[in-house]
Amino acid sequence: xxxxxxxxxxxxxxxxxxxxxxxxxxxLALAQKNFEDLQGSRIAPRPTPANxxxxxxxxxxxxxxxxxxxxxxxxxxxxxxxGFLALxxxxxxxxxxxxxxxxxxxxxxxxxxxxxxxxxxLRVDELxxxxxxxxxxxxxxxxVLQEPLIVPEQEQAFEDxxxxxxxxxxxxxxxSAAVSDEAESAPQTQSxxxxxxxxxxxxxxxxxxxxxxxxxxxxxxxxLAAPQNTVIAPAPMPADDLVVFAPHVDTEAFPTxxxxxxxxxxxxxxxxxxxxxxTAAYSVVRSSLSRGQLPPAQAVRxxxxxxxxxxxxxAPDAGEAPxxxxxxxxxxxxxxxxxxxxxxxxxxxxxxxxxxxxxxxxLIDTSGSMNDPAKLPLLKQSFRLMLDQLRPEDEVAIVExxxxxxxxxxxxxxxxxxxxxxxxxxxxxxxxxxxQGGLQQxxxxxxxxxxxxxxxxxxxxxxxxxxxxxxNPDALKDFIADKRETGTYLSVLGFGRGNLDxxxxxxxxxxxxxxxxxxxxxxxxxxxLVDQLTGALFPIAxxxxxxxxxxxxxxxxxxxxxxxxxxxxxxxxxxxxxxAGELGAGHSVTAIYEITxxxxxxxxxxxxxxxxxxxxASSDELGYVKLRYKDPGEDTSQLIETPIIGESIxxxxxxxxxxxxxxxxxxxxxxxxxDWGYDDAIxxxxxxxxxxxxxxxxxxxxxxxxxxxxSR
Amino acid sequence: MRMMTSDEDLAEEAAHGDGxxxxxxxxxxxxxxxxxxxxxxxxxxxxxxxxxxxxxALPAKLASYQRRAKVTTWLYRVAVNxxxxxxxxxxxxxxxxxxxxxxxxxxxxxxxxxxxxxxWLTTAMNQLNTDLxxxxxxxxDDMTHAQAAEVLGVSEGTISWRISEAKKALRAIKEKEDVA
Numbered sequence: 001x002x003x004x005x006x007x008x009x010x011x012x013x014x015x016x017x018x019x020x021x022x023x024x025x026x027x028l029a030l031a032q033k034n035f036e037d038l039q040g041s042r043i044a045p046r047p048t049p050a051n052x053x054x055x056x057x058x059x060x061x062x063x064x065x066x067x068x069x070x071x072x073x074x075x076x077x078x079x080x081x082x083g084f085l086a087l088x089x090x091x092x093x094x095x096x097x098x099x100x101x102x103x104x105x106x107x108x109x110x111x112x113x114x115x116x117x118x119x120x121x122l123r124v125d126e127l128x129x130x131x132x133x134x135x136x137x138x139x140x141x142x143x144v145l146q147e148p149l150i151v152p153e154q155e156q157a158f159e160d161x162x163x164x165x166x167x168x169x170x171x172x173x174x175x176s177a178a179v180s181d182e183a184e185s186a187p188q189t190q191s192x193x194x195x196x197x198x199x200x201x202x203x204x205x206x207x208x209x210x211x212x213x214x215x216x217x218x219x220x221x222x223x224l225a226a227p228q229n230t231v232i233a234p235a236p237m238p239a240d241d242l243v244v245f246a247p248h249v250d251t252e253a254f255p256t257x258x259x260x261x262x263x264x265x266x267x268x269x270x271x272x273x274x275x276x277x278x279t280a281a282y283s284v285v286r287s288s289l290s291r292g293q294l295p296p297a298q299a300v301r302x303x304x305x306x307x308x309x310x311x312x313x314x315a316p317d318a319g320e321a322p323x324x325x326x327x328x329x330x331x332x333x334x335x336x337x338x339x340x341x342x343x344x345x346x347x348x349x350x351x352x353x354x355x356x357x358x359x360x361x362x363l364i365d366t367s368g369s370m371n372d373p374a375k376l377p378l379l380k381q382s383f384r385l386m387l388d389q390l391r392p393e394d395e396v397a398i399v400e401x402x403x404x405x406x407x408x409x410x411x412x413x414x415x416x417x418x419x420x421x422x423x424x425x426x427x428x429x430x431x432x433x434x435x436q437g438g439l440q441q442x443x444x445x446x447x448x449x450x451x452x453x454x455x456x457x458x459x460x461x462x463x464x465x466x467x468x469x470x471x472n473p474d475a476l477k478d479f480i481a482d483k484r485e486t487g488t489y490l491s492v493l494g495f496g497r498g499n500l501d502x503x504x505x506x507x508x509x510x511x512x513x514x515x516x517x518x519x520x521x522x523x524x525x526x527x528x529l530v531d532q533l534t535g536a537l538f539p540i541a542x543x544x545x546x547x548x549x550x551x552x553x554x555x556x557x558x559x560x561x562x563x564x565x566x567x568x569x570x571x572x573x574x575x576x577x578x579x580a581g582e583l584g585a586g587h588s589v590t591a592i593y594e595i596t597x598x599x600x601x602x603x604x605x606x607x608x609x610x611x612x613x614x615x616x617a618s619s620d621e622l623g624y625v626k627l628r629y630k631d632p633g634e635d636t637s638q639l640i641e642t643p644i645i646g647e648s649i650x651x652x653x654x655x656x657x658x659x660x661x662x663x664x665x666x667x668x669x670x671x672x673x674x675d676w677g678y679d680d681a682i683x684x685x686x687x688x689x690x691x692x693x694x695x696x697x698x699x700x701x702x703x704x705x706x707x708x709x710x711s712r
Numbered sequence: 713m714r715m716m717t718s719d720e721d722l723a724e725e726a727a728h729g730d731g732x733x734x735x736x737x738x739x740x741x742x743x744x745x746x747x748x749x750x751x752x753x754x755x756x757x758x759x760x761x762x763x764x765x766x767x768x769a770l771p772a773k774l775a776s777y778q779r780r781a782k783v784t785t786w787l788y789r790v791a792v793n794x795x796x797x798x799x800x801x802x803x804x805x806x807x808x809x810x811x812x813x814x815x816x817x818x819x820x821x822x823x824x825x826x827x828x829x830x831x832w833l834t835t836a837m838n839q840l841n842t843d844l845x846x847x848x849x850x851x852x853d854d855m856t857h858a859q860a861a862e863v864l865g866v867s868e869g870t871i872s873w874r875i876s877e878a879k880k881a882l883r884a885i886k887e888k889e890d891v892a
Contacts, residue, residue, distance in 0.1 A: 012751060016751070017759075026764070028738055031771060034769075035774075
């Protein structure tokens with residue numbers, strides 16, 4: 001290759017853009033769909049005028065056309081007779097798919113004077129003419145339809161043929177009256193049916209056949225189409241052929257924890273978990289629902305949905321611990337025989353007038369995948385909103401990362417608003433995603449900004465798609481856990497859908513002493529970065545862990561709703577080395593257990609016959625809650641303990657939390673809800689909206705209604 | 713495990729109806745396919761559309777895949793054919809595809825992230841006739857003349873001749889511009 005050609009190549013290489021991620025997902029989905037369509041069409045023999053569903057009628061009609069009326073009468077009578085025959089026990093055996101031997105089918109075909117009996121595989125020319133006839137007029141991709149000519153012969157197994165025979169017989173039995181109406185040429189009419197009833201990109205007609213044997217909607221072909229459709233619909237193709245239309249080819253990743261299962265108190269009386277003030281799951285659910293899709297079950301983290309909402313729990317008094325637990329129990333909305341234990345923590349709101357100066361490092365993902373209106377542009381707007389909340393003495397630095405990491409803005413006082421805004425505005429997307437490099441640089445920048453008495457925090461804005469350097473959530477965890485020791489907090493803001501790596505974002509925020517939020521709209525940015533900014537930026541308690549010990553004399557079974565990704569081992573509760581969630585200023589955290597009292601009819605497990613009878617039945621406490629937390633920057637934890645006592649009347653806040661817990665379970669399709677459905681969740685949430693000054697709870701009710709419609 | 717499987721094995725499995733194999737095959741080659749489509753069309757939007765055409769047609773095309781060809785060769789052949797079809801369709805309402813007709817569209821589409829040099833490249837590529845352009849697109853993608861010949865179904869000599877023609881044409885365009 002000569003020099004000018006390699007120049008050209010270099011130019012070409014640099015000119016070549018990265019494919020658009022959304023289009024990529026779309027195109028891959030399209031390919032997969034066409035692939036599946038094609039598979040379906042290969043399994044079942046393609047119906048043609050000569051061999052297909054209508055073949056019998058074609059033959060019979062040809063016959064009738066040449067017969068005198070007397071002969072026609074004889075033949076139709078014979079057909080009815082055969083129809084009856086088809087209902088006799090022997091014939092039923094013959095009809096039962098799919099193990100019918102071909103020879104029997106042939107006899108059957110012969111018995112009804114089928115003019116053409118095909119035993120062998122379909123001939124190529126049959127397929128050809130059929131395919132050509134059926135090609136939709138507007139189909140731009142001729143090749144799609146011409147290719148299946150090369151159908152492997154072995155796929156025309158005779159069980160398929162026999163099912164067609166079954167279908168024929170059924171049609172026979174059901175629709176013989178229609179025959180005499182039809183004198184015109186059947187093949188033509190049939191191809192007309194095809195063209196009108198098929199969407200352009202579906203060359204495979206079997207998939208669009210209605211599952212129930214009812215008449216076609218188009219009135220012009222009522223006579224002919226009715227028996228024909230009856231034939232197609234019951235064809236025994238695999239049920240999933242009908243539902244293959246939406247293969248998931250996007251690259252979103254969600255944590256794979258299964259929902260918490262029911263625990264039996266006598267076997268496992270202690271439940272331990274870390275608090276979680278993330279809100280990402282709720283926003284992801286909202287974004288899915290607003291796009292008209294039910295969210296993937298794994299995207300639904302119920303604790304994050306519950307904790308999305310501000311609650312009006314009693315706040316701690318001055319001089320007390322930084323947060324105050326409120327514990328109540330009340331009857332479960334979805335099961336009258338169980339109770340919910342509602343554990344609420346309300347963090348204090350320290351006076352913000354003398355808050356310490358803040359060092360913020362914006363770590364911004366500018367990889368090619370961020371090039372989407374819901375990503376980088378929304379991110380820029382969000383940061384503008386946040387900038388107004390900062391004080392002159394705060395400092396801001398910006399690090400961007402794509403293929404490599406780079407500092408866009410050296411640490412700058414927040415008072416220099418224009419400089420910071422210009423830097424944010426200058427960000428553009430392109431290249432791969434070296435998240436690890438970016439994090440390293442951000443932590444380095446944060447180190448240089450650190451002074452005594454200041455709070456340093458990195459705010460990582462990304463779609464989570466780390467594809468250079470460490471990209472495995474577990475490895476990132478270790479990396480972040482090291483950096484956490486420097487005292488710098490890490491918050492993660494997720495943007496965009498399509499390749500959202502929720503699992504990685506979770507891993508980062510949980511291990512970096514931070515929170516994860518998902519920003520899908522500007523109003524969400526307002527909530528996270530303006531209304532609740534103080535809580536997001538100023539921690540009041542670190543490593544908050546909850547341990548509940550249930551009293552086996554009172555509680556037979558219990559189940560923690562949500563917190564799957566936050567489970568801790570029992571022994572980790574007292575181990576101050578084990579990391580847990582942080583509580584921000586003014587944050588509230590809610591955890592809900594569903595418990596089955598001893599002797600309740602709702603108990604799912606049978607008591608053991610030979611269990612040692614060691615339960616001390618003296619206490620009427622349901623259980624005992626222990627909380628551990630560290631003051632910010634401290635290494636030793638402190639303990640708060642409080643018992644769970646009997647049933648009470650739930651307040652608005654607890655009821656709303658229960659409604660959201662129910663909503664989350666409906667979306668995750670948990671099996672503990674019985675008949676309780678969206679209607680009940682909507683009613684419960686709607687009557688407990690409380691003051692709701694910003695309409696968050698109203699929005700939740702709307703989402704429930706949307707989910708209800710989508711799940712029908 | 714799938715990453716270890718060769719393209720050819722994947723293609724064969726896919727041809728026998730393995731949806732997983734098909735998905736990973738396409739996933740593996742999507743970027744490359746897109747880059748090639750960009751070379752063929754010279755505009756991002758066009759390349760996206762062409763890639764979509766190919767994706768839509770690929771499952772059916774799989775049946776025509778023969779083990780003796782490399783998957784990339786076969787894939788490029790599909791791409792070149794799809795590009796031809798697109799051009800043919802366009803030609804009915806835009807006669808000037810091979811000339812300056814696309815220039816303005818391409819320029820505006822590419823404007824955002826290109827500089828003058830790349831502008832020149834797009835323009836120049838668009839002035840070549842389609843045969844030269846296809847050939848150049850293949851050779852610029854590190855294909856040998858022999859491989860390009862296999863994709864386009866012509867002899868190796870033809871490829872070499874076309875490349876020298878393309879170079880001549882590009883040089884001519886450059887000189888003309890330098891004068892102007």
